[in-house]
Amino acid sequence: MDNEIMVFLQASIERNEREAKEALMRKKQEKILQLLEKSGLGERFMKRTFDTFDKNNLTPELAYAYDKANEFVKKFPDVDKGLLFTGPVGTGKTHLAAAIANELINKLYSVVFGNVTDIVTLIKSTYKADSELSEAEIIKMFTQDTDLLIIDDLGKENISEYTSTILYQIINRLYENEKPVIVTTNFNSAALRRKFGEKGDAIVSRLAEMCEFIKIVGSDWRLKNARSD
Numbered sequence: 311m312d313n314e315i316m317v318f319l320q321a322s323i324e325r326n327e328r329e330a331k332e333a334l335m336r337k338k339q340e341k342i343l344q345l346l347e348k349s350g351l352g353e354r355f356m357k358r359t360f361d362t363f364d365k366n367n368l369t370p371e372l373a374y375a376y377d378k379a380n381e382f383v384k385k386f387p388d389v390d391k392g393l394l395f396t397g398p399v400g401t402g403k404t405h406l407a408a409a410i411a412n413e414l415i416n417k418l419y420s421v422v423f424g425n426v427t428d429i430v431t432l433i434k435s436t437y438k439a440d441s442e443l444s445e446a447e448i449i450k451m452f453t454q455d456t457d458l459l460i461i462d463d464l465g466k467e468n469i470s471e472y473t474s475t476i477l478y479q480i481i482n483r484l485y486e487n488e489k490p491v492i493v494t495t496n497f498n499s500a501a502l503r504r505k506f507g508e509k510g511d512a513i514v515s516r517l518a519e520m521c522e523f524i525k526i527v528g529s530d531w532r533l534k535n536a537r538s539d
Contacts, residue, residue, distance in 0.1 A: 332418055358408035371527045372402055378524055379406040382492075383413045387457065392490035394517055396498060397526030403494035407460050410492055419457040427467040430476055449476075453483035464495040465505050474509040485516045493521060 360380065368376065375395060382393055393410075395403040411421045424432075429452065436445045443451075452459050459480070467473060484491050495502065499518065503510035 336418060356408075356412070358405045359412050360409045363402065363405055363409060369527050371397075371525060375402070375406055375524045375526050378522070379410050383410055383417075386414060386417075386419065386490075389490050392492055392521040394493040394495070394521040394523050395526055396495050396523060399496055401526045403526055404462050407462060407492050407494050411458075411460055414458060420455070421458045421460065422452055422456045423460040423462065425463045425467060426461060426473060426477055429461070429480070430467070430473055433476060449479060449483065452480055453487060453489065458490060458492065459484065460492040462494050464493050465497040465502050466495075469505050469507070471507070474506045474513070477506070478509045478513050481513055481516045481520075485520055491517075491520060493517060499523070 360376075363376065365376070378393060382389055395406060397403060408423065411423045414421050433445050433448050435441060436443050436448055481491070497505065499514050503514050506513050
């Protein structure tokens with residue numbers, strides 16, 4: 311009888327701990343989504359999932375990218391590296407990154423998804439007198455409080471010394487915290503180095519160590535769909 315009571319109590323404790331953890335993760339994600347709604351970061355990727363990804367006539371490179379994205383989700387958070395998808399416009403890079411985001415959010419992980427312009431705009435908003443958060447708190451949210459940061463269209467933004475510095479701070483903080491990052495870009499590593507000036511080598515070097523570079527080759531799906539309409 312005593313053994314049955316102990317088993318029951320242990321099961322109750324484990325269930326309560328699990329429910330408390332899930333509630334905490336939901337609250338954490340809700341807070342991040344509230345911040346993203348204010349900044350406009352949260353809308354674009356909601357309908358892009360693995361189920362809505364067009365898997366017909368995939369190139370070998372895109373099929374590999376799709377498999378790596380799925381594998382990343384299944385292993386998360388026990389992943390050795392993040393992913394950097396590179397290739398021409400319209401080949402599915404952002405869709406795969408968004409699918410990762412949606413899958414992980416459904417699993418109650420906290421995810422931030424945005425491009426560098428979005429991120430910098432959110433950080434600059436902290437300079438207002440009525441801002442609820444400081445720059446340090448926003449960077450901490452990206453690099454410590456969030457389970458995964460996804461940077462979309464890296465290199466597409468207007469580059470300034472300030473932008474490069476902010477990006478380096480975020481990438482370097484993630485590197486130091488040994489946290490993964492997902493990146494999409496239309497540019498190769500040499501072009502990114504040139505774009506980010508003095509910080510270019512350091513940014514690309516960090517990303518090369520933190521991510522598996524996955525090159526996607528294929529035609530622009532958006533143009534193909536437009537022609538068929």
